[in-house]
Amino acid sequence: MKEIPESGPNAVTGAALIAEKLSQLPGSPGVYRMLNGEGRVLYVGKAKNLRKRVVAYTHPERIGPRIRRMVLETHFLEIVTTHTEAEALLLEADLIKSLKPRYNILLRDDKSFPEIRLTRDHAFPRVLKHRGAHQPDNLYFGPFASAWAVNQTLQVLQRAFLLRTCSDNIFVGRTRPCLLHQIKRCCAPCVDHVSEAEYGALVDQAQAFLSGRSQEIQQHLASLMQAASDDLDFEAAAQYRDRIRAMTRVQAHTEVDLSGVAEADVIALHQEGGQTCVQVFFFRSGRNYGNRAYYPAHAKQDGTGEILEAFVGQFYASRRPPKLVLLDRRLPHHDLVTEALGVRAKRKVRVEAPQRGEKRAAVDYAARNAAEALSRRLSETSAQRKLLEALADVLGLEGPPGRIEVYDNSHTRGTQQVGGMIVAGPEGFDKKAYRKFNIKSAIAPGDDYGMMREVLSRRFGRALKEDPDRQSGQWPDLVLIDGGKGQLGIATEVFADLGIEDLPLVAVSKGPDRNAGRERLHRPDQPVLELEARDPVLYFIQRLRDEAHRFAIGSHRQKRAARTTQSPLDDIPGIGAARKKALLHHFGSARAVSEAGLADLEAVTGISAALAKKLYDWFHGGV
Numbered sequence: 001m002k003e004i005p006e007s008g009p010n011a012v013t014g015a016a017l018i019a020e021k022l023s024q025l026p027g028s029p030g031v032y033r034m035l036n037g038e039g040r041v042l043y044v045g046k047a048k049n050l051r052k053r054v055v056a057y058t059h060p061e062r063i064g065p066r067i068r069r070m071v072l073e074t075h076f077l078e079i080v081t082t083h084t085e086a087e088a089l090l091l092e093a094d095l096i097k098s099l100k101p102r103y104n105i106l107l108r109d110d111k112s113f114p115e116i117r118l119t120r121d122h123a124f125p126r127v128l129k130h131r132g133a134h135q136p137d138n139l140y141f142g143p144f145a146s147a148w149a150v151n152q153t154l155q156v157l158q159r160a161f162l163l164r165t166c167s168d169n170i171f172v173g174r175t176r177p178c179l180l181h182q183i184k185r186c187c188a189p190c191v192d193h194v195s196e197a198e199y200g201a202l203v204d205q206a207q208a209f210l211s212g213r214s215q216e217i218q219q220h221l222a223s224l225m226q227a228a229s230d231d232l233d234f235e236a237a238a239q240y241r242d243r244i245r246a247m248t249r250v251q252a253h254t255e256v257d258l259s260g261v262a263e264a265d266v267i268a269l270h271q272e273g274g275q276t277c278v279q280v281f282f283f284r285s286g287r288n289y290g291n292r293a294y295y296p297a298h299a300k301q302d303g304t305g306e307i308l309e310a311f312v313g314q315f316y317a318s319r320r321p322p323k324l325v326l327l328d329r330r331l332p333h334h335d336l337v338t339e340a341l342g343v344r345a346k347r348k349v350r351v352e353a354p355q356r357g358e359k360r361a362a363v364d365y366a367a368r369n370a371a372e373a374l375s376r377r378l379s380e381t382s383a384q385r386k387l388l389e390a391l392a393d394v395l396g397l398e399g400p401p402g403r404i405e406v407y408d409n410s411h412t413r414g415t416q417q418v419g420g421m422i423v424a425g426p427e428g429f430d431k432k433a434y435r436k437f438n439i440k441s442a443i444a445p446g447d448d449y450g451m452m453r454e455v456l457s458r459r460f461g462r463a464l465k466e467d468p469d470r471q472s473g474q475w476p477d478l479v480l481i482d483g484g485k486g487q488l489g490i491a492t493e494v495f496a497d498l499g500i501e502d503l504p505l506v507a508v509s510k511g512p513d514r515n516a517g518r519e520r521l522h523r524p525d526q527p528v529l530e531l532e533a534r535d536p537v538l539y540f541i542q543r544l545r546d547e548a549h550r551f552a553i554g555s556h557r558q559k560r561a562a563r564t565t566q567s568p569l570d571d572i573p574g575i576g577a578a579r580k581k582a583l584l585h586h587f588g589s590a591r592a593v594s595e596a597g598l599a600d601l602e603a604v605t606g607i608s609a610a611l612a613k614k615l616y617d618w619f620h621g622g623v
Helices: 014-024 050-058 065-073 085-099 147-161 168-173 196-210 214-230 234-250 304-315 334-345 357-395 448-466 485-498 536-564 577-587 590-595 598-602 609-620
Strands: 002-004 030-035 041-047 076-081 115-118 127-130 139-141 263-272 275-284 287-294 324-327 350-352 404-412 415-425 435-438 478-482 505-509 520-522
Touching (some): 014 065, 030 050, 041 065, 041 085, 263 357, 287 357, 357 536, 404 448, 435 536, 448 485, 478 536, 485 505, 577 590
Antiparallel strands (some): 115 139, 263 275, 404 415, 505 520
């Protein structure tokens, strides 16, 4: 990376700065970044020729008002040269995704997609839902648009191929079949109901099914069903019939048919009212694996082609592109994007904007879904904005709050104490902004006031350090606390200690007899406010409070579950995941490890004599 800095304390900025640095810019491909006086990245761009591209910013009269503002704020210019323009495009997408510059088109809500994982590190592989990085010894199928779509397919796999889903620890410790075997969703390899070879055949069938060879598997099962029927083994024939039906259910005809395509993503865009929806459908093995809608952040004057191109670049910045990407329109730099996606995938990728046939029907179907999704969103956003305006009127705020933060705590008899923060705004709940706080200070068990004090101190203490000028958009316009006058007093003290005097603060308590629907609103130095039972603003506040309560309880349950399932092996220094797995495979359970003799521990693969002695001493009081 090459930085082209200011030339002194009185250095010029904006277009004059860029003009001054033009002579230092190379005529090669690369990426440039514009930064403000605080070092925050304002914009990331790519160019085939950096000097020719950046010179455009030296003529403010030729660029739009939004980019003109960006140029005025520019204090620094940084560049990175690349070998090709395709590499520059990939780097640009990566930087935009990680830095989220204010003046770029941004892809929001870019969560990972779930997949199905078929393990290959065990004699009896299992199928399970997966998110995250791939392991080399496993097979992965997807992506699926939602966890629901994965769960539906997993149910089909259970019914059709009877593969296990239990963990290796449970598998080793079983002495009799579980309920899944009784309801004919598992062949019970844990108790030797099938041999390793028979189970391997089922695994191969499941792999073939997930790879798109479902017709072949169905025909094979049909022949087995007929043979069993001919032999008068009607129970076996019925089992084959049920397996075929399970497979048929997931192959049901949908409105869009891409049966001749091994894998493809179908992407379409719809724009209305200054907002944009991009709909993505995933087709794998000739089947629809679901869809997801995205709403990129962009300026109103940005064109649809420019938005779609930025979306495609960022969408595939963290995931491998399929062999075929179908779009509802050609991109401004269509060939360049195609080349860049091929570099990302390390194989050929086709990017097409079909005009006829079943591919065009798939694109049109995605476009209709994009239009419908955006229509629903605009309607919901309009209703949400009216509620925010009404809330501002009720609380006497200067304007509708753009960001509301709601806080709640949860614990079980004072243990596993967790604080939760949820965020809401004009577009509803912003779940990416939710935060949980594991209580760290030494407070009395169940001290709700102490928990709230720590949560607010950590949240706003950090905000003051990271963004004292409140320029990042991460400061709330309204803070809601679940509680009454006591919690309000704690929040007021925290804000006073931090020197925060201008944040509207409201505590929400239930009415007499803790009656929901008669909530009371407590505000500093103001009378208690009680709204009418049918007031829409009251319903809105209840929704906010209930969502915070749900999130806090959910976070607490996750913490409690993690503690419940923690193994005694987790606390032993030197025992990582691989050695823990080897010990559990060898002995079957953590309890058996704790009771093992020194010689038995030394016999485990990967456990040295010194580590075996350490383990033995750990469980027998030698350390």
